[in-house]
Amino acid sequence: MSRINLIIADDHELFRNGLTELLKKHDDINVIKSVADGKAFIEELKRTKDLDIVLLDITMPNMDGFEVLKEIQTLNAAVKPIIISMHDDGNYIAKCAKSGAYGYLLKNTDEDELVKVVRIVNGGKKYFSPTIAEKMINFMSDQKVSENILSQKEKEVLGLISEGFTTKDIATKLFVSTRTIETHRANILRKLEVKNTAELIKKATQINLI
Amino acid sequence: MSRINLIIADDHELFRNGLTELLKKHDDINVIKSVADGKAFIEELKRTKDLDIVLLDITMPNMDGFEVLKEIQTLNAAVKPIIISMHDDGNYIAKCAKSGAYGYLLKNTDEDELVKVVRIVNGGKKYFSPTIAEKMINFMSDQKVSENILSQKEKEVLGLISEGFTTKDIATKLFVSTRTIETHRANILRKLEVKNTAELIKKATQINLI
DNA sequence: GTAAATATCCGTATTTATACGGATATATAT
DNA sequence: ATATATATCCGTATAAATACGGATATTTAC
Numbered sequence: 001m002s003r004i005n006l007i008i009a010d011d012h013e014l015f016r017n018g019l020t021e022l023l024k025k026h027d028d029i030n031v032i033k034s035v036a037d038g039k040a041f042i043e044e045l046k047r048t049k050d051l052d053i054v055l056l057d058i059t060m061p062n063m064d065g066f067e068v069l070k071e072i073q074t075l076n077a078a079v080k081p082i083i084i085s086m087h088d089d090g091n092y093i094a095k096c097a098k099s100g101a102y103g104y105l106l107k108n109t110d111e112d113e114l115v116k117v118v119r120i121v122n123g124g125k126k127y128f129s130p131t132i133a134e135k136m137i138n139f140m141s142d143q144k145v146s147e148n149i150l151s152q153k154e155k156e157v158l159g160l161i162s163e164g165f166t167t168k169d170i171a172t173k174l175f176v177s178t179r180t181i182e183t184h185r186a187n188i189l190r191k192l193e194v195k196n197t198a199e200l201i202k203k204a205t206q207i208n209l210i
Numbered sequence: 211m212s213r214i215n216l217i218i219a220d221d222h223e224l225f226r227n228g229l230t231e232l233l234k235k236h237d238d239i240n241v242i243k244s245v246a247d248g249k250a251f252i253e254e255l256k257r258t259k260d261l262d263i264v265l266l267d268i269t270m271p272n273m274d275g276f277e278v279l280k281e282i283q284t285l286n287a288a289v290k291p292i293i294i295s296m297h298d299d300g301n302y303i304a305k306c307a308k309s310g311a312y313g314y315l316l317k318n319t320d321e322d323e324l325v326k327v328v329r330i331v332n333g334g335k336k337y338f339s340p341t342i343a344e345k346m347i348n349f350m351s352d353q354k355v356s357e358n359i360l361s362q363k364e365k366e367v368l369g370l371i372s373e374g375f376t377t378k379d380i381a382t383k384l385f386v387s388t389r390t391i392e393t394h395r396a397n398i399l400r401k402l403e404v405k406n407t408a409e410l411i412k413k414a415t416q417i418n419l420i
Numbered sequence: 421g422t423a424a425a426t427a428t429c430c431g432t433a434t435t436t437a438t439a440c441g442g443a444t445a446t447a448t449a450t
Numbered sequence: 451a452t453a454t455a456t457a458t459c460c461g462t463a464t465a466a467a468t469a470c471g472g473a474t475a476t477t478t479a480c
Contacts, residue, residue, distance in 0.1 A: 012296060012317035018228015107222035151426055164409030180428055199374030201411035361456060390458055
């Protein structure tokens with residue numbers, strides 16, 4: 001039986017090394033390298049034959065996990081990425097799933113779960129735990145609301161409002177009448193269910209619109 | 211020579227276990243236990259004699275690192291806490307230093323540094339690396355600005371503005387004339403160097419004023 | 421292909437916010 | 451103890467935002 005060839009990419013050296021020690025205990029898993037950022041990983045990827053799995057952190061310098069996922073797709077590489085993140089934001093999870101991750105684990109996962117997922121993914125199957133999958137679903141429904149509730153133009157206007165431009169400024173900038181911008185503002189206020197600019201900006205920051 | 215008795219408190223099981231494996235390699239360090247949250251640690255603390263050091267994460271369920279630091283002080287325990295965090299926010303660092311931490315390490319510290327700090331701290335000395343110390347200093351000066359630039363009253367007014375109350379609303383609520391609130395608003399805008407409410411609320415959220 | 425949403429336009433009126441400029445009593449800090 | 455900052459007050463004026471109500475062409479969705 002051939003062993004599972006694996007690389008760890010995480011900018012936290014203590015975590016990376018600790019994880020290596022943990023995985024060493026499992027005979028069917030072969031940690032061939034660990035790297036501290038996405039760029040270093042991509043270089044390894046190009047150099048290494050028979051790489052099965054990469055355990056990938058999201059937040060890394062140089063090139064973060066999302067970019068690595070994209071690059072893996074671009075290169076059409078055979079490596080199967082498993083995300084190991086400490087964020088259980090549906091946001092992150094959904095983004096990873098869309099970008100081709102084979103699994104998503106939290107850093108508080110236990111060793112058994114980790115090893116289990118490595119084996120499942122190595123077999124070519126994707127694995128997202130029920131809890132993780134749920135977070136993702138919840139996010140996607142919320143997201144739909146906050147991302148799609150405003151039109152492109154409205155989002156643009158909102159952005160300019162948040163930068164301190166007045167209605168007149170914005171109208172000039174966008175080559176339309178102030179009346180148009182006023183209508184946009186009114187619609188934005190209505191859609192976000194707020195009654196004035198102050199509340200609007202607060203809400204918009206809360207739901208990540210600006 | 212007696213060994214250094216150490217407990218790890220971190221909610222990320224993979225990190226905790228990996229760290230344990232790493233430290234096992236050093237004969238003078240004795241990892242007597244690892245726990246997943248602050249509360250569990252405090253219980254261990256009460257039970258365990260001759261505990262020298264705790265490696266403490268900030269973000270944990272039940273009782274976070276800050277609370278643990280406070281509790282250690284309250285109990286007047288002899289254990290010397292070293293924070294291992296992934297956040298290099300001056301904010302966090304300053305808070306920990308104030309609360310009696312003996313050291314502050316980032317999770318991307320290397321093994322040598324970790325072991326070095328454990329030994330230094332075990333000798334009774336505090337250790338904050340130059341980089342960490344610098345972040346803390348920078349934060350403390352920034353903090354002074356953003357926390358002290360507005361008066362209590364101005365902060366109160368700002369809070370109400372951000373909730374969508376108008377000048378008139380606020381005047382009524384605070385039993386003063388609208389003119390007073392208008393002056394407050396003008397002063398707030400001037401102090402934060404913004405020109406209208408939209409920009410104000412954005413800036414205020416950015417610098418954590420609301 | 422029809423319905424719904426969007427982007428754009430217009431008018432009138434009211435309410436709010438901002439910009440000037442100036443004042444006093446109290447608390448805080450050096 | 452004197453200077454500085456704060457909280458409070460007032461007037462006048464302009465600029466900006468919000469609230470009504472209504473319209474059309476285009477794009478998007480089902």
